[in-house]
Amino acid sequence: MSQNTNTNTKLNRRSFVKLVSVAGGGLALGFYLGDTPNANADDTDFKPNAFLQIASSGEILLYAIHPEIGQGVKTSLPMIIAEELDANWHDVRVEQAEINRKHYGRQAAGGSQSTPSTWDALRQAGATARTMLIHAAADIWQVKPETCKTQSSFVIHPPTKRQLAYSALADKAASVPTPDKKTVKLKARKDYQLLGKRVSGVDNLKLVTGQPLFGIDQTLPGMLYATYQKCPAIGGRIKTANLDEIRQLPGVIQAFFLEGNNDKEELQPGVAIVADSTWAAFSAKQKLNVKWDERSASKDSWSKAQQQAKQMAQQKGKDNILNTGNVHNAFSENKPLEAFYSYPFLPHATLEPQNTTAWYKDGRIELWSPTQNPDRAIKRVAKLLDIDSDKVTFHQTRVGGGFGRRLMVDYACEAAAIAKRVNAPVKLQWTREDDMAHDFYRAGGFHALKGSVNSAGKITAWHDHFITFSNNGESPARGAKMSGKEFPLPFLKNTQLTSTLQALDIPCGYWRAPASNGLAFAMQSFLDELAIAGGRDFRDLLLELLSQPNTLDTNNQYSLKPKRAIDVIKLATQKAGWGKTLEKGRGLGLAFYYSHSGYFAEVAEVSVDSDKKLTVHKITAAGDVGPIINLSAAEAQCVGSMVDGLSTMLGLQVTIENGRIQESNFHQYPMLRINKIPEVEIHFIESDNNPTGLGEPALPPVAPAICNAICAASGLRVRHLPLSKEGFSI
Amino acid sequence: MPALQLTVNGKQHSFEIIDSTMPLLWLLRDTLGLVGTKFGCGGGFCGACTVHLDGSPIRSCSLPAASAAGRSITTIEGLADDNGDLHPLQSAWIKHDVPQCGYCQAGQLMSAAALLKHTPNPSNEDIDSAMAGNLCRCGTYHRIRSAIQSVVKSENHAVVQYYDKAADRKKGVEA
Numbered sequence: 001m002s003q004n005t006n007t008n009t010k011l012n013r014r015s016f017v018k019l020v021s022v023a024g025g026g027l028a029l030g031f032y033l034g035d036t037p038n039a040n041a042d043d044t045d046f047k048p049n050a051f052l053q054i055a056s057s058g059e060i061l062l063y064a065i066h067p068e069i070g071q072g073v074k075t076s077l078p079m080i081i082a083e084e085l086d087a088n089w090h091d092v093r094v095e096q097a098e099i100n101r102k103h104y105g106r107q108a109a110g111g112s113q114s115t116p117s118t119w120d121a122l123r124q125a126g127a128t129a130r131t132m133l134i135h136a137a138a139d140i141w142q143v144k145p146e147t148c149k150t151q152s153s154f155v156i157h158p159p160t161k162r163q164l165a166y167s168a169l170a171d172k173a174a175s176v177p178t179p180d181k182k183t184v185k186l187k188a189r190k191d192y193q194l195l196g197k198r199v200s201g202v203d204n205l206k207l208v209t210g211q212p213l214f215g216i217d218q219t220l221p222g223m224l225y226a227t228y229q230k231c232p233a234i235g236g237r238i239k240t241a242n243l244d245e246i247r248q249l250p251g252v253i254q255a256f257f258l259e260g261n262n263d264k265e266e267l268q269p270g271v272a273i274v275a276d277s278t279w280a281a282f283s284a285k286q287k288l289n290v291k292w293d294e295r296s297a298s299k300d301s302w303s304k305a306q307q308q309a310k311q312m313a314q315q316k317g318k319d320n321i322l323n324t325g326n327v328h329n330a331f332s333e334n335k336p337l338e339a340f341y342s343y344p345f346l347p348h349a350t351l352e353p354q355n356t357t358a359w360y361k362d363g364r365i366e367l368w369s370p371t372q373n374p375d376r377a378i379k380r381v382a383k384l385l386d387i388d389s390d391k392v393t394f395h396q397t398r399v400g401g402g403f404g405r406r407l408m409v410d411y412a413c414e415a416a417a418i419a420k421r422v423n424a425p426v427k428l429q430w431t432r433e434d435d436m437a438h439d440f441y442r443a444g445g446f447h448a449l450k451g452s453v454n455s456a457g458k459i460t461a462w463h464d465h466f467i468t469f470s471n472n473g474e475s476p477a478r479g480a481k482m483s484g485k486e487f488p489l490p491f492l493k494n495t496q497l498t499s500t501l502q503a504l505d506i507p508c509g510y511w512r513a514p515a516s517n518g519l520a521f522a523m524q525s526f527l528d529e530l531a532i533a534g535g536r537d538f539r540d541l542l543l544e545l546l547s548q549p550n551t552l553d554t555n556n557q558y559s560l561k562p563k564r565a566i567d568v569i570k571l572a573t574q575k576a577g578w579g580k581t582l583e584k585g586r587g588l589g590l591a592f593y594y595s596h597s598g599y600f601a602e603v604a605e606v607s608v609d610s611d612k613k614l615t616v617h618k619i620t621a622a623g624d625v626g627p628i629i630n631l632s633a634a635e636a637q638c639v640g641s642m643v644d645g646l647s648t649m650l651g652l653q654v655t656i657e658n659g660r661i662q663e664s665n666f667h668q669y670p671m672l673r674i675n676k677i678p679e680v681e682i683h684f685i686e687s688d689n690n691p692t693g694l695g696e697p698a699l700p701p702v703a704p705a706i707c708n709a710i711c712a713a714s715g716l717r718v719r720h721l722p723l724s725k726e727g728f729s730i
Numbered sequence: 731m732p733a734l735q736l737t738v739n740g741k742q743h744s745f746e747i748i749d750s751t752m753p754l755l756w757l758l759r760d761t762l763g764l765v766g767t768k769f770g771c772g773g774g775f776c777g778a779c780t781v782h783l784d785g786s787p788i789r790s791c792s793l794p795a796a797s798a799a800g801r802s803i804t805t806i807e808g809l810a811d812d813n814g815d816l817h818p819l820q821s822a823w824i825k826h827d828v829p830q831c832g833y834c835q836a837g838q839l840m841s842a843a844a845l846l847k848h849t850p851n852p853s854n855e856d857i858d859s860a861m862a863g864n865l866c867r868c869g870t871y872h873r874i875r876s877a878i879q880s881v882v883k884s885e886n887h888a889v890v891q892y893y894d895k896a897a898d899r900k901k902g903v904e905a
Binding site (some may be wrong): 031069071072134198199200201203204205207209210211212213214215216217219225242250279280282283349350351353354400401402429431432433441546601612633634639640641642643646647665666667671672673674675676677680689 | 748749751752753756759760761763764765767768770771772773775776802805806807808809816817820821823824825827828829830831832833834835836839857858859861862863865866868869870871872873874875883899
C-alpha cells in the first residue's frame with residue numbers, strides 16, 4: 001500500500017500517535033507498537049496508515065498487523081479498533097499490514113499473544129480517531145465536543161439532532177491536533193456494540209470462491225517452480241546425485257546442490273530442482289537418485305528412546321527442578337502410587353505444505369511466504385544470504401494452518417538460497433512427504449510419577465521424574481520443558497520434580513500449546529488416579545487443591561489465579577451434569593488446565609465396550625480468557641482445539657528409526673474426520689480481565705478428560721498415547 | 731501427443747500435454763492459474779484438491795489430466811453461477827463462518843456441492859459419508875455439517891437452480 005502523504009508535524013511522542021493527511025483526503029492515524037521511537041527517530045520512517053484510514057468515500061480501512069493462520073486475528077483485531085472508533089462494521093475493509101518492525105513492533109502469530117499484546121494499542125487507535133472526529137464535528141457546529149457522541153460511523157449532536165458522517169469529517173479531522181492520550185476515553189465494556197458479537201471472517205468470501213490468498217497461490221510473471229530434496233535421515237550430506245540425468249527431464253531448467261549452513265533452522269544440504277511447473281519439478285524429483293553421506297546424520301530411534309526412558313525412570317533424575325517439604329518422609333507415611341506415563345512425537349501437518357516464493361535480484365530479495373513469524377524470516381534470510389535485513393522485502397500471505405510449525409522459517413531460507421541461484425522468481429513447494437519428514441516435531445516425553453494420599457484422601461506428596469529430549473545436550477528442546485510452577489506442584493507441601501535429558505538430533509519445535517499439550521495429559525490423569533486412590537471425587541479434589549495456600553506469585557499476571565480456575569471447573573462440571581448416573585460402560589472424565597493465560601475445564605462423556613471401542617459422546621468445556629472479542633471465532637478456536645486434541649490423542653504420532661521419520665503421508669497419520677467428531681459445547685466466563693488468546697488453551701485438557709472418562713467407564717487407565725497403540729479404537 | 735481438450739468451468743481449453751502423468755491439479759493451478767483448488771497430500775487422502783468431473787467429485791491430485799480428455803470440470807472458481815451469484819453452500823459457509831485457516835474449504839465445498847446435486851435431502855449419515863474424504867486440520871467439521879444442513883433445510887432450494895444453469899451452460903458448449 002503506497003500513497004502520497006504529507007506528514008503533519010503533530011506528533012505526540014507520549015502516546016506514539018502521529019497524524020497525517022492522506023492524498024485524496026481523509027484521516028489516517030498511525031500508532032507505534034512495541035518499540036518506543038527514540039528521540040532521533042527519523043520522521044520519514046513513520047508509516048501514516050499504520051492502523052486506520054478513513055476515506056472521504058466512506059470506506060474505513062483497518063490494518064491487521066499479525067499473520068492470519070486460522071486463529072481469526074485478521075477479523076478480531078480490526079474489530080477492536082472498530083469498536084472504539086464506533087465504526088459501522090459494514091463500512092470497514094481490512095487489509096493485511098505490511099511487515100515492518102519499525103511501524104508495528106513484533107509481528108507474529110504464536111503463543112496466543114496477538115490479542116493480549118495489541119489490545120491496549122488497538123483500542124487507543126480507535127478511540128483517538130473517534131475523539132478527533134468529534135472535535136472536527138464540534139468545530140463545524142460550534143458546540144462543545146462533550147455534547148457530541150458517535151454511533152455507527154457518524155458524529156451526532158443530540159441537542160440539535162444534527163449528524164455528520166465520518167467520511168464527511170475525515171478531511172477536517174486530519175487537521176485537528178492529535179489529542180493527548182490522557183484525554184482519550186476508552187469505552188466501558190457495557191457499551192460495546194461490536195465486541196462479543198459473531199462476525200464472519202473478513203476473507204471468507206475470497207476463501208469460498210477460491211481467490212488467491214495463501215503462500216501456495218502466489219504467482220509472478222516468469223515464475224519458475226522448485227523442489228528441494230534433503231536427506232531423509234536428518235542432517236545427512238550429499239555424496240553424489242544423477243544431476244545430469246535430471247537436467248535432461250522435461251520441464252527441468254536447473255538442478256544443483258546446496259551445501260547448507262549447518263543450521264537446521266535455516267538451510268540443510270540438499271538438491272534443488274527448478275522447473276517450468278510444479279509437476280515437472282515433482283516428477284523429476286521422483287527420478288532423483290542421491291547417494292547420501294550419513295556420517296553426520298541423525299541416528300535417533302523412538303523405540304530405543306522408549307527403552308532408555310524406562311531405564312532412566314528407575315534412577316534418580318539428573319537435574320533438580322523443584323524440591324519442597326520432604327517427599328521421602330511423606331512416602332514412608334503413606335505408600336505412594338507409582339505410574340509411568342508417555343506421549344509420542346508429533347508433526348504439525350499443516351494442510352498447506354511449506355512453500356515460499358522468492359525473487360533475488362541485484363543484491364535484494366523479495367519473499368512471499370505463509371509464515372507465523374515474518375520478523376524471524378527476514379532476519380534469517382538476511383543472515384543466510386549475508387545481506388542487510390533492509391534488503392529483504394517480505395510479503396505476508398494468509399497461512400494454511402500454523403499450529404507452531406511456521407514459527408520456524410527453514411522453508412523461507414531454502415527458497416531464498418534457491419532464488420539466489422535462479423535468474424527469475426521461483427516458488428519452492430514442499431510435498432506432503434517433505435513436510436512429514438522435515439518438521440520441528442513436538443517432542444515425546446516420559447513421566448515417572450509417584451504420589452501419596454492420606455486416609456482423608458488428601459495428597460501428601462508428589463514426585464515426578466520428567467524424562468525429556470535435548471537438541472543441544474544442555475537444555476530441554478523447544479516445547480519440551482517443564483517448570484516447578486506446573487499444576488498441582490505449587491499447591492502441594494511435599495514435592496519433588498527432577499528431569500533427565502535424552503540427546504536428540506531431530507529438531508523439536510513448538511506445537512499448539514507447547515509443553516502443556518503433553519504435560520496436561522500426564523498431570524491431570526495422575527491426579528485423577530490419586531483421587532480414585534483416595535476415594536475422592538475428582539472435582540472435589542481439584543477444588544480443594546486450588547483452595548490451598550500456594551507458592552505462586554500473585555503479582556505476576558501470567559501466574560495461575562485460583563479463583564478463575566475454580567470458576568471454570570464449577571461451570572464445566574455443572575453444565576456436563578457431573579455426578580449424574582450413567583449406564584454401565586459409560587463415564588464422565590474431567591480435566592482442568594491453565595495455559596497461555598487461558599483457563600479451561602473440560603468434561604468428556606465416553607462409552608467403552610468390551611473390545612475397547614470408544615464412543616466419545618460429548619465434550620463440555622468452560623473457559624475464561626476474559627471478554628470475548630469475536631464470539632464466532634472464539635467458539636471456532638475452542639472447538640478446533642478440542643477436535644485437534646481428540647484427533648491427536650486417539651491415533652496420531654510419528655515414529656523415528658535410524659534418524660528417519662517413518663510416516664510419510666496422511667494414510668499413516670489418520671487425523672479425525674467428520675464422521676467421528678463428538679458433540680461439543682463451550683461456555684465462556686467473560687471475567688473482567690484483559691482478553692487473552694484462544695489459539696491454544698482449550699487443547700491441553702482434552703486428552704486427560706477423555707482418559708479420565710475411559711477410566712470411569714471401564715476401569716482402564718491410559719498411561720500412554722496415542723490410544724490406538726493401547727488397543728483402543730473409535 | 732495430440733492436444734488435450736477439456737471444458738473447465740464452462741470454457742473449452744486445448745492443451746499440449748508433455749507429460750501424460752501430470753495430475754489435473756497442476757494443470758488447473760499452474761497452467762490455468764485456477765489456484766482455488768488446493769494441494770494437500772498428492773495421494774488422494776485429504777480431499778483439498780476436490781473438483782467435479784462431469785458433476786462427480788474427484789481428487790484432482792491423483793487423476794492424470796490426460797485421462798479427463800473431452801470431459802467437463804468444475805472448480806471452486808466455477809461454483810458460483812454466471813452472474814456471480816454464490817452457490818447456496820458458499821453463502822452458508824460465510825453465514826456460518828466455517829473457515830478457520832480456510833485451506834481445505836474449497837475441497838469441502840466441492841464435495842458438499844456434489845452431495846447435494848445427487849442427494850438433495852441428505853441424512854446426517856449421508857453428509858458424514860460424503861464429507862469423510864475431506865480432512866480439516868483446523869477441525870471445522872461441526873460448522874461444515876451445520877452449513878450443509880442449513881442449505882438442505884432452506885425452502886428456496888437454489889441448489890437445483892444452480893445446477894440447471896450449469897447444465898444449460900454445458901449444453902451450450904456442446905452445441
